[in-house]
Amino acid sequence: MDAVTIKGTTRLYAVLGDPVSQVRAPALLNPLFAGIGLDAVLVPVEVSPAGLADAVRGLTAVRNLDGLLVTVPHKTACRELADRVTEAAALSGSVNALRRLPDGGWEGANFDGEGFVRGLRTAGHEPRGATVCLAGAGGAGSAMTVALLRAGAHVTVWDADADRAAALAARLAPHFPGRLVAAPGHVDADLAVNATPAGLRPGDPLPFSPAALRPGTLVADIIMSPRRTALLRAAEESGLAVHHGEPMLAEQITLYRDFFRLG
Structure with a gap:
C-alpha cells in the first residue's frame, strides 16, 4: 500500500474500539479511498466504555470528520448515541457505522x-x-x-x-x-x-x-x-x-x- 498523504483538505474517518489493535478496517478502507481518488483517511481510535460518550461528543465537533466505524465493545452503546438509525440497526439495537447528518448529528447503521x-x-x-x-x-x-x-x-x-x-x-x-x-x-x-x-x-x-x-x-x-x-x-x-x-x-x-x- 502506498503511503497516505495527509493534507489540510483530508476528510477523516475513525474506528472506535477497546482494544483497536485487532481492527482490519483501515487496511481495507484506506486503499479503497486511494483507489477512488478520495482525499480521506481512516484511523483507529481506542476509547474505553467509560469515555465513549465524551469521545463521540468530541468527535462531533471535528468538522472534517465524516464518519465513524464501531467495533467491540461499543456497538450497543453507540446505537444510543445516534440521532437516528436504520431499520436493521433498530431491530438489532446496535450500530457499527455512524455517518454525519447535514445538521451535524449521526445516523447509525449495522452491517455486521x-x-x-x-x-x-x-x-x-x-x-x-x-x-x-x-x-x-x-x-x-x-x-x-x-x-x-x-x-x-x-x-x-x-x-x-x-x-x-x-x-x-x-x-x-x-x-x-x-x-x-x-x-x-x-x-x-x-x-x-x-x-x-x-x-x-x-x-x-x-x-x-x-x-x-x-x-x-x-x-x-x-x-x-x-x-x-x-x-x-x-x-x-x-x-x-x-x-x-x-x-x-x-x-x-x-x-x-x-x-x-x-x-
Missing part, C-alpha cells in the same frame, strides 16, 4: 449481519432454511441474528448474560415468528457461530465446544485477528468445516461505500 450473510453465501453456504446456533447477543451477535432471520434461517441464540439473549429473542420474535429462541448452549445445528469477543485475546476460553457439535456442522467465528482462532483450530481438529472472520468485513466494504456515499 448483512456482511456475515453475504460472506457465507460467497463461500457457498446458504443460510436459508439452515438451523443456526449463535453465541453472543451483543452488538455483533444481535445484528447477525437479525440478518440470519431475514435470510430465512432458524436461530437459537445464547449469551453468558442469559437476560440479554432473552431480551433479544423477545424483541425479535414478533418479527420472525417461530424461527428464534433463546436457549443455553448449542444444540444440533447446520451452522454454529461465535459472535462474542472470546478468542480475541490469548487464553480466552472457547465460546463453545466444537467436539459437542454433530458431524457436518459448519463452525464460524467473527474474530479476524488471529485469523485461525482457538475455536476454529478446535473445530478443524474435530473434523468440522470452518468459516473465518475476514469475509464478514470484506463483504461490508461495498455497504460502507454506499452508506458513506464514497464516490
Whole structure:
C-alpha cells in the first residue's frame, strides 16, 4: 500500500474500539479511498466504555470528520448515541457505522449481519432454511441474528448474560415468528457461530465446544485477528468445516461505500 498523504483538505474517518489493535478496517478502507481518488483517511481510535460518550461528543465537533466505524465493545452503546438509525440497526439495537447528518448529528447503521450473510453465501453456504446456533447477543451477535432471520434461517441464540439473549429473542420474535429462541448452549445445528469477543485475546476460553457439535456442522467465528482462532483450530481438529472472520468485513466494504456515499 502506498503511503497516505495527509493534507489540510483530508476528510477523516475513525474506528472506535477497546482494544483497536485487532481492527482490519483501515487496511481495507484506506486503499479503497486511494483507489477512488478520495482525499480521506481512516484511523483507529481506542476509547474505553467509560469515555465513549465524551469521545463521540468530541468527535462531533471535528468538522472534517465524516464518519465513524464501531467495533467491540461499543456497538450497543453507540446505537444510543445516534440521532437516528436504520431499520436493521433498530431491530438489532446496535450500530457499527455512524455517518454525519447535514445538521451535524449521526445516523447509525449495522452491517455486521448483512456482511456475515453475504460472506457465507460467497463461500457457498446458504443460510436459508439452515438451523443456526449463535453465541453472543451483543452488538455483533444481535445484528447477525437479525440478518440470519431475514435470510430465512432458524436461530437459537445464547449469551453468558442469559437476560440479554432473552431480551433479544423477545424483541425479535414478533418479527420472525417461530424461527428464534433463546436457549443455553448449542444444540444440533447446520451452522454454529461465535459472535462474542472470546478468542480475541490469548487464553480466552472457547465460546463453545466444537467436539459437542454433530458431524457436518459448519463452525464460524467473527474474530479476524488471529485469523485461525482457538475455536476454529478446535473445530478443524474435530473434523468440522470452518468459516473465518475476514469475509464478514470484506463483504461490508461495498455497504460502507454506499452508506458513506464514497464516490
